[in-house]
Amino acid sequence: MRKSFASDNYAGVDQAIMRAIIEANSNDVPAYGNDQYTARAVEVFKEHFGQDVDVYFVFTGTAANVLGLQTFIQSHQVIICPETAHINTDECGAIEKFLGSKLLAVPTRDGKLTIDDIKPLLTSLGDQHRAQPKLISITQSTELGTIYSVEEIKQIVDFAHQYNMFVHVDGARLANAAAALDLPLRSFTTDLGVDLITFGGTKNGMMMGEAVIFANKKISNDFKFIRKQGMQLGSKMRFISAQFIELLSNNRWFDNAKHANKMAQLLAQEVAKNPYIRLMYPVQANGVFVKIDPMYIPLLQQEYSFYVWDEVQHVVRWMTSFNTTEQDVYQFVQLINAIVKG
Numbered sequence: 001m002r003k004s005f006a007s008d009n010y011a012g013v014d015q016a017i018m019r020a021i022i023e024a025n026s027n028d029v030p031a032y033g034n035d036q037y038t039a040r041a042v043e044v045f046k047e048h049f050g051q052d053v054d055v056y057f058v059f060t061g062t063a064a065n066v067l068g069l070q071t072f073i074q075s076h077q078v079i080i081c082p083e084t085a086h087i088n089t090d091e092c093g094a095i096e097k098f099l100g101s102k103l104l105a106v107p108t109r110d111g112k113l114t115i116d117d118i119k120p121l122l123t124s125l126g127d128q129h130r131a132q133p134k135l136i137s138i139t140q141s142t143e144l145g146t147i148y149s150v151e152e153i154k155q156i157v158d159f160a161h162q163y164n165m166f167v168h169v170d171g172a173r174l175a176n177a178a179a180a181l182d183l184p185l186r187s188f189t190t191d192l193g194v195d196l197i198t199f200g201g202t203k204n205g206m207m208m209g210e211a212v213i214f215a216n217k218k219i220s221n222d223f224k225f226i227r228k229q230g231m232q233l234g235s236k237m238r239f240i241s242a243q244f245i246e247l248l249s250n251n252r253w254f255d256n257a258k259h260a261n262k263m264a265q266l267l268a269q270e271v272a273k274n275p276y277i278r279l280m281y282p283v284q285a286n287g288v289f290v291k292i293d294p295m296y297i298p299l300l301q302q303e304y305s306f307y308v309w310d311e312v313q314h315v316v317r318w319m320t321s322f323n324t325t326e327q328d329v330y331q332f333v334q335l336i337n338a339i340v341k342g
């Protein structure tokens with residue numbers, strides 16, 4: 001079967017991570033995270049994000065977001081996020097259902113929030129008739145494949161804290177951002193005062209597993225209960241933990257993400273040569289968004305799977321992953337150029 005450009009979730013499991021799962025399968029260990037793998041995985045996270053963080057593992061990114069945010073937010077409070085945020089578009093209203101709180105989704109040019117977007121939303125702070133903004137959620141790298149600079153995140157965090165609000169970073173693809181910025185994970189999260197990070201393993205070569213990272217330990221006190229009530233306390237947690245150890249103790253997380261980004265760059269560079277294809281956003285992580293004549297989309301999809309991102313504007317999304325090869329990209333580009341000709 002051809003390589004898919006639909007999503008980094010379509011990719012399989014990194015062989016080294018598969019081996020780590022098999023190695024963790026050799027004998028009995030305590031359940032529910034009371035095992036040596038989980039203890040080590042937490043240590044490894046602390047090496048990346050700082051000793052003061054509290055770390056918990058869950059199965060899906062949606063669960064990480066919903067349960068992490070539930071820890072910070074009451075139902076009369078508001079989460080501000082970009083319109084394109086996964087929590088707004090692709091979590092089936094889970095935030096609204098489980099938190100009962102309002103999402104204020106703000107249109108953006110490129111998937112990134114700015115202080116100017118947020119300021120007008122704070123005029124009713126303290127007004128008992130209005131739900132109260134309490135948390136700003138940003139995604140790094142964004143759902144549009146763009147990346148916040150360190151300074152941009154710092155501005156948002158400083159601004160939020162000035163108004164007694166929290167900041168969440170949806171880091172389903174945080175590794176791709178670190179690789180693109182060539183910076184340690186903490187330098188654009190915990191070092192800046194981000195309160196909550198949801199960190200993705202699945203899209204970067206794991207079979208499954210995401211982490212919920214709290215910079216604010218007072219707040220995380222109850223998370224173990226929230227996770228259990230939220231049905232995300234894995235009894236055989238060692239198998240998530242062993243994957244994170246393998247991913248994060250070596251440079252594997254960085255190399256995998258860097259490779260995925262590089263393949264997106266290559267794809268973007270090659271399709272930019274085709275005059276009938278328009279790149280929609282700067283390609284900074286592992287997603288390429290292009291506008292093409294809609295008549296070509298089904299023809300391309302007969303050969304390669306990918307998603308139509310915007311049915312109205314005819315924008316499609318092509319994602320690369322840790323195991324996309326240069327050959328995969330060139331083969332795809334060859335087909336694109338054979339089909340998209342006018």
Ligand SMILES: Cc1ncc(COP(=O)(O)O)c(C=O)c1O
Binds near residue numbers: 059086142143170173
């Ligand atoms: C930005 C972002 N956050 C979170 C998720 C988590 O998704 P899932 O619940 O499918 O693991 C995704 C998955 O596509 C995502 O793109």
